[in-house]
Amino acid sequence: MSSTAQLKIFRGDRNGGAMVDYEVPRTPGMVVLDAVHVVQATQAPDLAVRWNCKAGKCGSCSAEVNGKPKLTCMERMDKYPEGTAISIRPMKTFPVIKDLVTDVSWNYAVNKKIPPFKIKEGERKYYQYEADRVQEFRKCIECFLCQNICHVLREHQLKQEFAGPRFLVRVAGLEMHPLDTEDRTELIKDAMGVGFCNITKCCTEVCPESIQITDNAIIPLKERVADRYYDPIRWIARKVFGGNDSRQ
């Protein structure tokens, strides 16, 4: 049972770095983060990696495993055949701090620009079917894998212009909250740049929480913007009668 796994892990910092080879024993049920921890404990104590929960709940351990964005604590090693090295790199869209750790502070700055929840006066009851839709967005663990994969941010680095899927999810969660009264439509169009999204759905594919980012968050937000700016009557109707965000 003493098979081994070959790893190639990025070691370096803001000034550059290289892939370094390591070898660790495979154990049953092992995940990629376990393998990184074994390297840390036995070969490279200063290997930098973020993690907290090791249960897919905190979104700290994001990295690119064989080029694919993954939560390393949920990624089983036995998915990868023995004999071929597994490469583990930091997320590409964000600047490297050290090894697998990246500077994700831009995300926190974007979040801060979103006007907070503003509760309506009076009756506060709402029903599970209304909660359901918002709860999908609130499952987000802020792993930033969607931000990492979105070509607008990854290839074009349009971080000034586009807030990225994570924050469109967040703002959708606020906009569709049954008790919220804030109006963020202008923000969604201008500061968040929803128009930059061309619905490639890459973000949805990598989301570990299976949030239907494109269909359920981004497209309805695009519709809201379109209504407000190009179809004001529909916008007013929606304000007055509430509800339906889908055009079908």
Place this chain on the structure above:
Amino acid sequence: MEPRPTHQYDVVIVGAGGAGLRAAIEAARQGAKTALLCKSLLGKAHTVMAEGGVAAALANVDDRDNWKVHFRDTMKGGKYLNQWRMAQLHAQEAPERVNELEEWGAVFDRTKDGRILQRNFGGHSHPRLAHVGDRTGLEIIRTLQDKGIHSGIDVFMEFTVRRILISDGAVSGCVGYDREKGAFTVFNAKAVVLATGGIGRCWEVSSNSWEYTADGHALALWAGADLLDMEFVQFHPTGMTWPPSVKGTLITEGVRGEGGVLKNSEGKRFMFNYIPAMFKAEFADTEKEADEWVASVIAGKIPTARRPPELLTRDVVARAIHREVAEGRGAPHGGVFLDIATRRTPEEIKRKLPGMYHQFKQLADVDITTDPMEVGPTCHYTMGGVRVHPETQESTVPGLFAAGEVAAGMHGANRLGGNSLSDLLVFGKRAGEHAAQHAKRSAAHPRIDAAQVEECVKESLLPFERNEGENPYAISEDLQKMMQRKVGIIREDKDLREAIEAIRSLRERARHTKVGGNVQFNPGWHLALDLKNMLDISEAVARAALERTESRGGHTREDHPKTEADWGKVNLVMRLRDGNITLEHVPLEQPPAELKALLEGELSH
């Protein structure tokens, strides 16, 4: 000497989980200039792992519930060793704190008539846990985070505090390093709130994240503050046992709340054999009655049957599992079976317990809608911690406050599930409020003693100066294994004495660690520093456990299996004096007559 970079604040909060965030929001609301220091990135703290819910007597599902019943349940669960005033304030204020979260945008699951839904949980007489599926902690932390960032708080992420600074017998701030650069910074503050969580990384099988290295407990101890109830450590009955990669990972008590049952290798529901006398009146003694209870709960009715014994308090269930395994009736990987598959439909399981479904499928190749889970006890929570004033949360050191898991008293000898999220909201708010008021009372910032700062920095950098030395990971692993074996769920005199000896030699080894690389984001170095906290607090736990020669709640002695009335009147207090941890018996605070009557008499339901 070059002065250290220094920030000035009224209130500095150490730790950004639920308690820290709630404290920061409150301190800022009181007008205090507030800094929040997070050991990780904001929003990643251990609170995200809380699954089942937040306990508050909202009485949305069962109108027989009120603060008095919640208070009584909490005291009973804590085996009456709780600080009664904390348990009372907690029960009274939890509903307000939960409603406030809703006002800040939290989206709890709903009742049919559109209010916050509540579920059943171990030790709670009524459905009391407001929840969001099985990710309640995430909902709470995100709500507080989004509220916090608009409250004028300065957030310092990935910053670890190494020492509380003291001048003239009171807090003057703290010093620590940021992970990215490894640079030391001083925070000069009128008040410091510890909200650092727990100590679970001292054990091998643990549900706790890497951050739970006893930081706040140790900072308080070193600052001269009293620690209380350190012998009481909660082992959650249901952690994963297989594969090794996930050993200890939590399985929410919600599985049992939704009707899941525990079985041994003979297929028997063994919990019927373990109902303690004090709970006999409230728990079903036949499978039939237990199943009736589940059926009415699922149907949304108020049950008339008594509840299933799987919902007994965590200490009881964990000990029962331990016993079944010890007597040879365990599952293949050292636990027992938890079966929801034969109790609920696959659709219900996926809807009610999505996280659990996913977790088992992905990490253990088990489909919980068709097969039983294997579960066993995992170190989960510490009831012990900083001794605080029940109203203000101030420790015995002026200006030093504590809230959440790092504070003691609220839960006594055992915590009820769901009482942790409510604890951190209620006492986080109180700590923030009183820290801000404390700051207002002091006009000028206290002076900083530069010698304390430099001593801390120098000591922290020692691991880089050694050319020879041991890998800190090896020492930490040895400590965890030792604590698991000798200061685990069942304890005895000989083991505890050996543990104290072992800690001495581990401490010697920890003085000679060597770490490679440099100060920038260097986990080996961070661990070398954390070892000091873990060792000092492990010693406190082992010594308190040795002292308490009885069994009660989260402290079970093989050699003293009975709960002794005399020990029910005593709390153990530890403090650091002249470099040694001292231990003192203090009489338990007694509740006033009307609350005593409430605890002794039957409540009018």
